[in-house]
Amino acid sequence: xxxxxxxxxxxxxxxxxxxxxxxxxxxxxxxxxxxxxxxxxxxxxxxxxxxxxxxxxxxxxxxxxxxxxxxxxxxxxxxxxxxxxxxxxxxxxxxxxxxxxxxxxxxxxxxxxxxxxxxxxxxxxxxxxxxxxxxxxxxxxxxxxxxxxxxxxxxxxxxxxxxxxxxxxxxxxxxxxxxxxxxxxxxxxxxxxxxxxxxxxxxxxxxxxxxxxxxxxxxxxxxxxxxxxxxxxxxxxxxxxxxxxxxxxxxxxxxxxxxxxxxxxxxxxxxxxxxxxxxxxxxxxxxxxxxxxxxxxxxxxxxxxxxxxxxxxxxxxxxxxxxxxxxxxxxxxxxxxxxxxxxxxxxxxxxxxxxxxxxxxxxxxxxxxxxx
Numbered sequence: 001x002x003x004x005x006x007x008x009x010x011x012x013x014x015x016x017x018x019x020x021x022x023x024x025x026x027x028x029x030x031x032x033x034x035x036x037x038x039x040x041x042x043x044x045x046x047x048x049x050x051x052x053x054x055x056x057x058x059x060x061x062x063x064x065x066x067x068x069x070x071x072x073x074x075x076x077x078x079x080x081x082x083x084x085x086x087x088x089x090x091x092x093x094x095x096x097x098x099x100x101x102x103x104x105x106x107x108x109x110x111x112x113x114x115x116x117x118x119x120x121x122x123x124x125x126x127x128x129x130x131x132x133x134x135x136x137x138x139x140x141x142x143x144x145x146x147x148x149x150x151x152x153x154x155x156x157x158x159x160x161x162x163x164x165x166x167x168x169x170x171x172x173x174x175x176x177x178x179x180x181x182x183x184x185x186x187x188x189x190x191x192x193x194x195x196x197x198x199x200x201x202x203x204x205x206x207x208x209x210x211x212x213x214x215x216x217x218x219x220x221x222x223x224x225x226x227x228x229x230x231x232x233x234x235x236x237x238x239x240x241x242x243x244x245x246x247x248x249x250x251x252x253x254x255x256x257x258x259x260x261x262x263x264x265x266x267x268x269x270x271x272x273x274x275x276x277x278x279x280x281x282x283x284x285x286x287x288x289x290x291x292x293x294x295x296x297x298x299x300x301x302x303x304x305x306x307x308x309x310x311x312x313x314x315x316x317x318x319x320x321x322x323x324x325x326x327x328x329x330x331x332x333x334x335x336x337x338x339x340x341x342x343x344x345x346x347x348x349x350x351x352x353x354x355x356x357x358x359x360x361x362x363x364x365x366x367x368x369x370x371x372x
Contacts, residue, residue, distance in 0.1 A: 001035065001065025001090040003042050005057050007081050007100060010044075013055035014078055016211055016235055017046040018071040020053060020203075029068060033075075034115045035088070035096070036066035042088075045118055046071060051204050052118035053211075055235040065090050066112035074098075077105055119238055121229040125220035126161055126196060129183055131232065134219050135212035137168055137179045138205050140336040140363060145202040146172035153244035156199040161221070170202075171249055173368075175329045177336065178253075180362040199246055200228060204239040211235060253366055254354050257345030259289055259321050261296060262358065263314035265342045268296075269334050271310045275300040276327045278308040283326045284370050289346065291316040300327075323349050324370040333365035 017033055024030040034045040042057040067090045077098065078086070087099040094109045138157065146154045151173075160167040166181040208230050212219070215234060222229040230237045275285040278300040288297040294316045301307035323346055334342065339357035346353055355365040 001037055001067060001088065002062035003037065003059045003088050004062070004085055005042060005059030005088070007078060007083050007086050009057045009059075010042075010086055011078050011081075013042075013044040013057050013235075014071075014075040016055050017044050017053045018075045019210065020048050020051050020207060021046050021071045022048065024048075029110055029114050029116070031070055031072075032068035032110055032115070033071045034066065034068045034112055036112060037061055037064040045115075047116050047118050049116060050201060050240055051207060052238040053207070053235065054118065054238075067094060067096050067109045068112055068115050069096050069107045069109040074107060077107075119224075119227050121222050121224040121227055121238060123222050123224045125222050125231070127166065127183060127221050128218050129166065129181070129221070131212045131215075131217045131219050133181065135209050137166075137181045138209050138212075140179050141168045141170040141177040142202060142205045142209065143332060143336075144170040144172060144175055144177040145205075147202075148172070152242055153199060153246055156201045156242045157205045158197065158199055158246045158249075160195070160197040162195045169246075169249060171247075174326070175332060175368065176249055176252070176364075176366040177333065178249075178364045178366075182362070196223060197246070198223065198228060199242040199244065201239060201242055204228075204237065208237055211237065252352055253364060254345060254347060254352055257318070257347055257354065259291070259316070259318035259346040261289060261314050261316050261344040261346070262341055263296060263312055263344065265334055265337060265340060267312055268342070269331065271298045271312055272327050272330055272334075274310060275308050276331075278302055278305055279327055282370060283328050284324050285327045285330075286322060286324050287346075288322045289316055290320055291318060292320075318346075321346055321348065323353065325353075325367065326370060329367045333367060336365070337363065 036043050042059050044055045046053050081100045084101050089097045091097050096107045096109050098105045142157055154171055158169040169178045217233055220231040226241050228239055228241055275298045279285050280302045285300040296312045299309040333355050337357045339359055341358040343356045349369055350371050352366045352368055357363055
């Protein structure tokens, strides 16, 4: 292999691909990045056997070929080079020579023949969606997925596709986030598969959100068996899907609430953060809602620290009530809402609480109260 390319382009490809690579002592080849000439471009690839990432780099090709080299080493080296033209050449005994102006290095690699095969998915896209919109929607739900291995079906993000929308959801059984993403029906004109639902690993979604933050564009979503492909044009993420049946979570979202609050989101977040300083070992804070005075009192108390109370004015309708929350779960939902005001629907101290942005019916956050 022999190719010339720009440092900036190679740097970006390496930064995208190397993030999924850990330190694998059992299979050293997984610590490497694959460099290969494909379709007149340099393809930079990485995998951890669950996720595979490909990035294409334009360049002047002198000779085809391939090699794998340690990901951290080549990434650190290229990142510190000047933004000039880089020459890459594979030499005998799996050595990669790199030259850039006054810099030169030889990196010992491994044969590309030993690199795991990243599946090539060639099915028609199920849907096309704008990258920035998709990124923001995924970011609003991904952190709510469970990190426990005891229930793998809720350890990922649920995606339900039809011809007009994508529904995203994630839960760890203590809180739940759902985002409905409307799409242009023209973007689904090639969809011959009908409605589809899948569960995508949380790590895959985190990587997708990260990569979507690098460039603008659109994403083609392709399903093939137990694999999903997110094709961004300049890069691809291929991931296995989680098997199993996602729980019927919509049945826990309250249809009606006995108390409704409309309050400034920023002020609420600030008061919760202050109350958290005095919360106990279970991160508990108390909401006391008074409709007659249009006040929400937030309080917390710990015998070893002290206590705190604050009041927020808001629009309050319904019954007077008190409820105890894990403040971390409250903040997780409120921080993913972009509107200035939020609607909070309460019932009693044991039933789910629903939080929605004012003016955006497409995002729903549900949190379970702490029962005492």
